[in-house]
Amino acid sequence: MDHARKLPTMTDVARKAGVSPMTVSRALKSDGLVSEDTRARILKAADELGYVLDSTASSLRSQKSDFVAVTIPSINNANFADTVGALNEGLKPRGLQILLGYTNYDMHEEERLIAQLLRRKPLAVVVTGGTHTPRCRRLLENAHVPVIETWDLPENPLHHVIGFSNAQAVQSMVDHFVAKGLTRIAFVGGDTDRDTRGLDRRRGFVAAMQRHGLDATRLIAAGPPPISMREGAEVMARLLDTAPDTQAVICVSDLSAFGALSACQRRGIAVPGQISIAGFGNFEVGAICVPSITTIDPSPKDIGARVARLICRVLDGDAPEPVLDHLAPRLLLRESSI
Amino acid sequence: MDHARKLPTMTDVARKAGVSPMTVSRALKSDGLVSEDTRARILKAADELGYVLDSTASSLRSQKSDFVAVTIPSINNANFADTVGALNEGLKPRGLQILLGYTNYDMHEEERLIAQLLRRKPLAVVVTGGTHTPRCRRLLENAHVPVIETWDLPENPLHHVIGFSNAQAVQSMVDHFVAKGLTRIAFVGGDTDRDTRGLDRRRGFVAAMQRHGLDATRLIAAGPPPISMREGAEVMARLLDTAPDTQAVICVSDLSAFGALSACQRRGIAVPGQISIAGFGNFEVGAICVPSITTIDPSPKDIGARVARLICRVLDGDAPEPVLDHLAPRLLLRESSI
DNA sequence: CTCCCTTATGATAACGTTATCATTCACAAA
DNA sequence: TTTGTGAATGATAACGTTATCATAAGGGAG
Numbered sequence: 001m002d003h004a005r006k007l008p009t010m011t012d013v014a015r016k017a018g019v020s021p022m023t024v025s026r027a028l029k030s031d032g033l034v035s036e037d038t039r040a041r042i043l044k045a046a047d048e049l050g051y052v053l054d055s056t057a058s059s060l061r062s063q064k065s066d067f068v069a070v071t072i073p074s075i076n077n078a079n080f081a082d083t084v085g086a087l088n089e090g091l092k093p094r095g096l097q098i099l100l101g102y103t104n105y106d107m108h109e110e111e112r113l114i115a116q117l118l119r120r121k122p123l124a125v126v127v128t129g130g131t132h133t134p135r136c137r138r139l140l141e142n143a144h145v146p147v148i149e150t151w152d153l154p155e156n157p158l159h160h161v162i163g164f165s166n167a168q169a170v171q172s173m174v175d176h177f178v179a180k181g182l183t184r185i186a187f188v189g190g191d192t193d194r195d196t197r198g199l200d201r202r203r204g205f206v207a208a209m210q211r212h213g214l215d216a217t218r219l220i221a222a223g224p225p226p227i228s229m230r231e232g233a234e235v236m237a238r239l240l241d242t243a244p245d246t247q248a249v250i251c252v253s254d255l256s257a258f259g260a261l262s263a264c265q266r267r268g269i270a271v272p273g274q275i276s277i278a279g280f281g282n283f284e285v286g287a288i289c290v291p292s293i294t295t296i297d298p299s300p301k302d303i304g305a306r307v308a309r310l311i312c313r314v315l316d317g318d319a320p321e322p323v324l325d326h327l328a329p330r331l332l333l334r335e336s337s338i
Numbered sequence: 339m340d341h342a343r344k345l346p347t348m349t350d351v352a353r354k355a356g357v358s359p360m361t362v363s364r365a366l367k368s369d370g371l372v373s374e375d376t377r378a379r380i381l382k383a384a385d386e387l388g389y390v391l392d393s394t395a396s397s398l399r400s401q402k403s404d405f406v407a408v409t410i411p412s413i414n415n416a417n418f419a420d421t422v423g424a425l426n427e428g429l430k431p432r433g434l435q436i437l438l439g440y441t442n443y444d445m446h447e448e449e450r451l452i453a454q455l456l457r458r459k460p461l462a463v464v465v466t467g468g469t470h471t472p473r474c475r476r477l478l479e480n481a482h483v484p485v486i487e488t489w490d491l492p493e494n495p496l497h498h499v500i501g502f503s504n505a506q507a508v509q510s511m512v513d514h515f516v517a518k519g520l521t522r523i524a525f526v527g528g529d530t531d532r533d534t535r536g537l538d539r540r541r542g543f544v545a546a547m548q549r550h551g552l553d554a555t556r557l558i559a560a561g562p563p564p565i566s567m568r569e570g571a572e573v574m575a576r577l578l579d580t581a582p583d584t585q586a587v588i589c590v591s592d593l594s595a596f597g598a599l600s601a602c603q604r605r606g607i608a609v610p611g612q613i614s615i616a617g618f619g620n621f622e623v624g625a626i627c628v629p630s631i632t633t634i635d636p637s638p639k640d641i642g643a644r645v646a647r648l649i650c651r652v653l654d655g656d657a658p659e660p661v662l663d664h665l666a667p668r669l670l671l672r673e674s675s676i
Numbered sequence: 677c678t679c680c681c682t683t684a685t686g687a688t689a690a691c692g693t694t695a696t697c698a699t700t701c702a703c704a705a706a
Numbered sequence: 707t708t709t710g711t712g713a714a715t716g717a718t719a720a721c722g723t724t725a726t727c728a729t730a731a732g733g734g735a736g
Contacts, residue, residue, distance in 0.1 A: 009722060020686050025724060035684060037413065050480035055457035056403065057722035060394045060691050075426075076419040088440060099453065100438050102426065113371040117436065119393035121345075132643050142388035144345065221395075229626040258626065269618065285623055287569040290603040347692060358716050363694060375716065395692035398721050 008049040017045040020278045027055060031248060059121070068127045068311060069117035073195070074226050075104045079253075079281050080128065083150065083298035083307075085128065090308020096123065096314070102281055103128075105225040107195045111136040118143050130154020131196045138193045146314045151298070152197060153326065161305050167204030169296045169329045171194040171252055173278055174208035174310050176331060179284070180338055182247040182276065185209065186218035188227075188235050188260060189252030195225035199201045201280060205250060218243060227252055232259025233266075240267060246275060248337065254279035254286035257293050276337035291335030298329040339449060346387040355383040364600060366391060376666045380504045390570065397655045404434050406627045407455035407648060410675065411443045411533070412564050417619050418466065420638035423647075425464065428646020432653070434461065441466075443563040449474040456481050468492020468499070476639055484652045486645055489636070491664065500644050500663040504535045505542030506622055507667045511588055512546035514669060520585040520614065524556035526565075526573050526598060527590030531564035536590045537664075539618060550572045555617070556581060565590055570597025578605060585611060586675065592617035592624035595631050599674060614675035629673030636667040 001222040004160040014021040019038060027034045027042040034042075045051075066093060074137045088098050099120060109132045117125070118139060125145055132140075132154040140147050140158055142216055147159040154161060170187075177185055187205040190198045203218065208283050209216035220233045222240050232251060236259065239246060251257035257279030264271050271291055273275055278294040286293035352359040356374060365372045365380040365464050374379075381388075397403045406429060410418040421501055437458060439451040449471045455463070455475060463483055467489040470478075478485050479495055485497040493497060508525075515523055525543040528536045540557065547554035552640065558577050560569045570589060577584060589595035595617030602609050609615055609629055616632040617624050624631035 010724095011722080021722085022687080022724075023685060026685090029724095033684070040685080050476070052453070052477070052481070054398075054459065054722055056397045057395055057691090058724070060392075060398050060693085060721090061723045063691060075413075075423050078414055078416075078418055081414040081419065085440065088413075092619050095454075097437070100436070102423070116392070116433075118390050121392065121394060125526065137388070138388070143390070160724075171458060185396070229622050233626055255622075262626050262628050285596070286595075287625070288571055288600050290600050310490050348694095349692080359692085360694075361715060369692095371714065376714080392692055396694075398723085399693045399695075401721060402730085498735090669709080672693090 002038065004214065005107050008051045009054070010051075012049055013042065013046045013051050016049060017042045029235065032056065038337060040319065063121075064121060065121050066094075067099045067120050067122040068096050068124050068126065069099045069101070069114075069120070069122040071101045071110055071117070072115055072128045073103050075102050076101075077123055077226060078283050078302045079298065080151075083128075083304035086301040086304030087308050088304075090135040090305050091311065094312060096311075107131065107133050107136070107194075111139070112274040114139055118145075120146075122184070123315060126149065126150060126311075128152075128198050130157065130163070132158075139333065148310060150303055150307060152200070157324065160310060160323045160325075162303055162323070162327070164298060165204075166200035167207065169280070169298070170201045170204035170250060171208035171211075172331055173294075174205060174212070175228075176251075176333070177248045177276065177337070178208075178212050178214070180276075182216070182338075183214050184242065184243075184245055184247045185214070186237070186239055186249045187252075188218055188220045188222055188244045188249055188256055190225050190227055191219070192224050195227075195252075198225060198227070201252055204271050209224050218246060222252070222256060225255045229255050229259035229262070232256030233263040234259075236260035236263035237267075240264075246279070248276040251277065251279045254283035254293055254295050256279045257295070257336075258283075258289060261289065261291075271336050273338045278337055282332060286334070294331050294334045294337040296329045297332050299327065303327070342622070346389045348389075350387055351380065351384045351389050354387060355380045355478050362557070370412070378457060380633065401459075403435045403459050403461060404432075405458050405460040406434050406462050406464065407437045407439070407452075407458070407460035408641070409439045409441050409443050409448055409451055409455070410426075410466045410576075413438075414441050415564060416621050416640045418489075421466075421642040424474065424639040424642025425646050427640075428643050432650060444479070445469065445471050445532075450573075452477055456483075461482075462486065464488060464645055466490075466497065467534050468501070468524075469495075474490070484649070484650060488645060490538070495660065495662065497510070497579055498648060498661045500641055500661070500669050501543075502570050502636060502665040504538035505545065505619070507544035507636070508539045508588065509546035509549075509635060510669055511632075512543060512550070514671070515550070515586045515614065515616075515675070516550050516587075518614075520626075521552055522556070522581075522584050522675075523586045523588065524550070524558055524577055524581065524584045525588050525590075526558045526560055526566065526570065526577070526594055528561065528563050528565055529559040530562050532559065533565075533590075536563060539590055556584060560594060562589070565594045567597035567600070570594030571601040572597075574598035574601035575605075578602070578607065584616040586616070587600070587615045592619045592621035592631055592633050596621075596627060597629065599629075599631065608673050610676045616675055620670060624672070632672045632675040633670050634667045635670050637665065 010021045010024045014024045027039045103110040126148045128151050130149045151162045153165045206216045222235045282297035348362045350361045354360045365377045393424045441448040464486045466489050468487045487499050492504045544554045560573045620635035
């Protein structure tokens, strides 16, 4: 491509249409303050020149961007993707553009990313989770921008929160199994502090088991996040070897739960006949597979839609108080558990 | 948050550090032309003020952004997510920022998106697929920016191409089944022109069947894209009712293939005993499920990595000629097919 | 016919940074 | 001593747009 050639500017359009640049600016943003035939002439000139507005200059002069910065742990996770997708849909009518970053489940990467994203002067910042490095918190506080923490209930919220308690959700799953008479329950998930949501789920498991006076030591580490189907299968195989009397397995996500289910199928272990399996996240695979997998639905799209609505409210000057939107994920009982 | 307060600028940092703004600018980008103690003083002042560089102003003045615009059909597709993830990794060392947009498998939405993204003056534009609206093509040509089409082999490339022939890949799958002695083969996929890659796969199926002198009319429409596991299951149920003598099913993606497999399992149909199933994309679910699903691996991460490398080369002034990187997806034979 | 108000347009300056050229100073070579 | 060289820093202007204020033309009320 010819990099050398200079792109046409508003001044070029103005000259061609026989008006001032200011009138071009007004015409392009449908100000209503331009006569119809002038506007038509300008649009025609712009089209013929192949003119494209320079958002950079526009943002600099008007001192406002149309960016919303968003960080998620991984792009390749249907839950977070659903949240971002719904957020994107909700922001589209306003012409807002998402600036997406992946932290790779790493708080320091999040810090680096936030520092980079803040340079664009986003209108709002949406982060996944409520645990951040001190410098990351400082950066966000200094930015004087609305911040929304999601997928979690932080102890010390930075600002707005739209999330749920991961620990509580898993406790409800434990309660359900215990009510069914199961006592030898294992938890499959990560044990590093990288995936804080995963750790919260694990904590919820331990707390609930202890509350019921049950042994909470069947904790199977599955390595660093993301914990995929493959890790779920490997870990389940290990569990079947070391603790074959296990009655139920709660997995940190539906993906690892599906892997666990596959491992059982390969060994001819009946699910839920011999062992019950549950996941987290209501991924599609868990609804379609045979048997379908009991899970907890955190409504990722709902989170995204709510974030979008909150951002719109804030931009309208509404919502002066920090919002705390505490969601309650639903338990979905399916075929994989008795 | 306090929106009113003005954020500190380079001038504020300069005043505090007792230097000129120009020196601050140099110090912040590690120009090497600033003495060590001056730089230290400046960084300290910047930190104390909570200063964050304004990329908008920087881009405007230097007339170059650090954006790479990327459009993909859907955020919630592990294949495209893998490509974007690898692309992101490859661009990170250069400090480039991906500007991501979702076309929702709609060429007109792609056009709208490209028009919006070009306003940021991206350094390069990466699109999925090789079919675009005329205006979209015009926009990209006028932008004087390197364009890379991926996941496809366009007939009339805009510029660079890093992709493969979807039709050819499916033909190799048909050839494999025919070599195994199967003749009554069905294709499950969309029939709208929205998902052009899906249509190409369908065309490849028809062409290969005809080449073998076989009946190519077992084409099962699965509605508009994205075609998910659920649609795969529904369509398979329909196929088992209407054409129970089908020996093999090739699905437009592993997701629909997994849905088809589940439908068979619910009906007690043996896979591959009674019917063989194949997918496309090498999604994780197909590798883990029981039986694992025969598929074609388009190496999404490889595509992303290659795109990143090409962009870096172009930015280095290398690669004056349009690059045509023709990849050859591999056939992965698994348990779901004889 | 004047006055005021509305509508359409223009002139000017400014957003925060950096490209570019200019200057200063120290120090080595002649 | 003069001259040359390089390193460190500063002064100025410019990137393309739009906020703001100013102006001109038209039209109805008095």
